[in-house]
Amino acid sequence: MNKIIVIASGPIDHLQFFKPLLEDHIIVAVDGGLNHLDKLGIKPHVLIGDFDSVEPSLLEKYADVNVYKHPTRKDFTDAELAIDYAIDQSPDEVVLMGMTGHRIDHMITNIHLLKRFVNHDILAYVLDYHNKVYYCNSDIELEGNVGDLLSIVPLSGSVQKVKTYGLEYPLNDETLYFHESRGVSNVFSKPKVRIETGSGEFLIILSKD
Numbered sequence: 001m002n003k004i005i006v007i008a009s010g011p012i013d014h015l016q017f018f019k020p021l022l023e024d025h026i027i028v029a030v031d032g033g034l035n036h037l038d039k040l041g042i043k044p045h046v047l048i049g050d051f052d053s054v055e056p057s058l059l060e061k062y063a064d065v066n067v068y069k070h071p072t073r074k075d076f077t078d079a080e081l082a083i084d085y086a087i088d089q090s091p092d093e094v095v096l097m098g099m100t101g102h103r104i105d106h107m108i109t110n111i112h113l114l115k116r117f118v119n120h121d122i123l124a125y126v127l128d129y130h131n132k133v134y135y136c137n138s139d140i141e142l143e144g145n146v147g148d149l150l151s152i153v154p155l156s157g158s159v160q161k162v163k164t165y166g167l168e169y170p171l172n173d174e175t176l177y178f179h180e181s182r183g184v185s186n187v188f189s190k191p192k193v194r195i196e197t198g199s200g201e202f203l204i205i206l207s208k209d
Helices: 015-022 033-040 056-061 078-088 104-112
Strands: 003-007 026-030 046-049 066-069 093-097 123-127 131-136 140-143 149-154 158-165 174-177 192-196 202-207
Touching: 003 015, 003 033, 003 078, 015 033, 026 033, 026 078, 033 056, 046 078, 078 093, 078 104, 104 131, 131 140, 140 202, 149 158, 149 174
Parallel strands: 003 026, 003 093, 026 046, 046 066, 093 123
Antiparallel strands: 123 131, 131 202, 140 192, 149 202, 158 174, 158 192
16 A cells, blocks of 8 residues: 655654554655654655754754755645645555644644545545544545544534444434534444445544543
């Protein structure tokens, strides 16, 4: 599988936990994401950003890596530039890390940027230690463990004709609304879950406490 890991500068809890995920895949470091990789002793394949969150000495350490430097004053975040780069590589899957954390504005924007991958038929999700987030506008199947938490969070005004299979609290041709919590904290009752919808945009969030 052609898989790309994009790792940005947001805080990453339990960083060592993710080291096996970062091996044997294409790694794109977004600005301060290089700090995370350096702590793990992992060399990225590509560096992208304005590098205002990276010490010059660290950039020198990775001088042989392909660098795409952008000005600090620009119309797009470093994360969006990295996502566009990843899409241009036509991967099968993209994992976005370091995209959540203290800056809620960046976190919400990064999650919304998942839509760009759907427009190119690329599987992608935002990943941190507690959450895996997918953007959806059609049917989706996901695998997990019995007891895992799954939330359906509408992005559009409503998500119509929602049917679920493999969840403890099934939905059958129901409507989920943007301003309600109806789809939050459902539970895997089987290892494979299927969600079908008639219309609407929504997030699927797999969470653990």
